[in-house]
Amino acid sequence: MSTPAGRDHPRTSLYTDHYELTMLQAALHSGAAQRKCVFEAFARRLPDGRRYGIVGGTGRLLEGIVDFRFGPAELDFLRRTGIVNEETLEYLSTYRFSGDVWGYAEGEAYFPYSPILIVEATFAEACILETYVLSVLNHDSAIASAASRMVTAAGNRPCIEMGSRRTQEESAAAAARAAVVAGFASTSNLEAGLRYGIKTVGTAAHSFTLLHDTERQAFEAQIASLGPGTSLLVDTYDVEAGVRTAVELAGPSLGAVRLDSGDLIAQAQWVRQLLDDLGNHNTKIVVTSDLDEYAIAALQSAPVDSYGVGTSLVTGSGAPTASMVYKLVSRTDDDGNFVSVAKAAKNKASRGGRKYALRRLNEQGIASQEILGIGHHPEDDGNDRMLLQQFIKNGELLPGWTGPEGVIRARQRHIDSMAELPAVVNRLQRGEPAIPTVYEED
Known part of the structure; x- marks a missing residue:
């Protein structure tokens, strides 16, 4: 240790x-x-x-x-x-x-x-x-073996390790380290960041949106605190409404939107089109939701910029x-x-x-x-x-x-x-x- x-x-x-x-x-x-x-x-x-x-x-x-x-x-x-x-x-x-x-x-x-x-x-x-x-x-x-397969499936799109809540606390830090060894770009686990100098990332979960009376209020607070380059989780309620509100509040500097449910392939395609129509050509799309190497491979044709992987990674993907x-x-x-x-x-x-x-x-x-x-x-x-x-x-x-x-x-x-x-x-x-x-x- x-x-x-x-x-x-x-x-x-x-x-x-x-x-x-x-x-x-x-x-x-x-x-x-x-x-x-x-x-x-x-x-x-x-x-x-x-x-x-x-x-x-x-x-x-x-x-x-x-x-x-x-x-x-x-x-x-x-x-x-x-x-x-x-x-x-x-x-x-x-x-x-x-x-x-x-x-x-x-x-x-x-x-x-x-x-x-x-x-x-x-x-x-x-x-x-x-x-x-x-x-x-x-x-x-x-x-590391599972992570390597996921990185291969992702091609040049970065993978983010975010499986801490799906495993024991010491295993979580070890899993983050092993994932980065095998090519993951970053982790959500702060202990791994402290111990091993690994880049850590993360913004907000659905609970943050639900804490506020409206999605708009939640997004306003997050942008005011973390800046327009933050990633906004847009599928707590209605995805299209979430994307439009995010762009209205953050403007073209919006860093990313995160999709965590539904048909990720179809959803990423029309969200990308919506972002482009609204002038947010540089806003990235991050997808999560029980991804494994097979799901990542299936998303190759979708306009996805990065993948957040949790359960499948920390359990060795089977x-x-x-x-x-x-x-x-x-x-x-x-x-x-x-x-x-x-x-x-x-x-x-x-x-x-x-x-x-x-x-x-x-x-x-x-x-x-x-x-x-x-x-x-x-x-x-x-x-x-x-x-x-x-x-x-x-x-x-x-x-x-x-x-x-x-x-x-x-x-x-x-x-x-x-x-x-x-x-x-x-x-x-x-x-x-x-x-x-x-x-x-x-």
């Missing part, structure tokens, strides 16, 4: 599951807790019919790992409830992650089995991060989780040598061994394969791109991945990554992953 200095906020260490700490206790007892390990976070599959995913939440996650501590309050809770024994409490009292973290840059596209995050540390240090890692990556990547898992893929044996390990269940199979990822590009610079080398770096044939970046080294957070700077960097990574993928990613129809994932054995 990213929070400005000096503000009270909960530690991230108890954003975890009970069994993470009981595993730690048992590993301390067996003596295996200090074995060096490699854990990887990945998704075995994309949401049904999706052609790609977008990594979201990495910057938030890295800040949380650095802040993963057990202070007096956390230790007292664990002691009072008998969750772990005194030996484990003693270990946790000095816990500080000191390993290495690698992964796909935030904003990067990913595919089935892409090693989105790699944690190299002792079992004790890496194991107890599992729940927190998955909580952040699953939520934010689901939002895929509220990225379904990522966090698996131990390699560990040292009693002699200190790394050995590959993997779960063998047929329906949840994964490959053991530390992965190295490369995106194979064709002669035109378009991605053709996701190459995963097991235990080695895949060979670059001259124009390919290595995907793994180091985020934390020996417990120290490397610069550039977090805070407002991290959001800007991730947003650019999303733009560059999407430009590199085959054109099929622009289709909203159900289909297979845009490029195949191919393993290269050591």
Whole structure:
């Protein structure tokens, strides 16, 4: 969780599951807790019919790992409830992650089995991060993936994130951040603006109009306070009357009118004509009302200038989780040598061994394969791109991945990554992953 200095906020260490700490206790007892390990976070599959995913939440996650501590309050809770024994409490009292973290840059596209995050540390240090890692990556990547599809459908028309009232308050700020990473222009969420330097926007809801005796009085008050460049919500009563009143009061400087109900395609067309007839050629039309990527695509032919998206965005547009898992893929044996390990269940199979990822590009610079080398770096044939970046080294957070700077960097990574993928990613129809994932054995 990213929070400005000096503000009270909960530690991230108890954003975890009970069994993470009981595993730690048992590993301390067996003596295996200090074995060096490699854990990887990945998704075995994309949401049904999706052609790609977008990594979201990495910057938030890295800040949380650095802040993963057990202070007096956390230790007292664990002691009072008998969750772990005194030996484990003693270990946790000095816990500080000191390993290495690698992964796909935030904003990067990913595919089935892409090693989105790699944690190299002792079992004790890496194991107890599992729940927190998955909580952040699953939520934010689901939002970023949905947002990317919406931005693609919108073309060069900006999207506004406005889903705070449709999700939990901390999730709202995280969702706003993930949406902006994937190309949204702004958010209505002020906490996201404070934490991440994101542009915030908003004017008034229907309740403001209903507060006043007439729509005219409401518009007069809003214009007097916020200026003629404000956006006026014109569908509380009669849309045509609302537009005419808005133009009469604000004149040609009226910034925008917002439509929030009805047949948005037909309504936008005749509202645009009405605005032009009244001389307001520069007044924009903003549409809201339960939009998703399909509704946005349907509005491509309508004279709409921007889209406000809420519920569908913060719920991942039907895929509220990225379904990522966090698996131990390699560990040292009693002699200190790394050995590959993997779960063998047929329906949840994964490959053991530390992965190295490369995106194979064709002669035109378009991605053709996701190459995963097991235990080695895949060979670059001259124009390919290595995907793994180091985020934390020996417990120290490397610069550039977090805070407002991290959001800007991730947003650019999303733009560059999407430009590199085959054109099929622009289709909203159900289909297979845009490029195949191919393993290269050591």
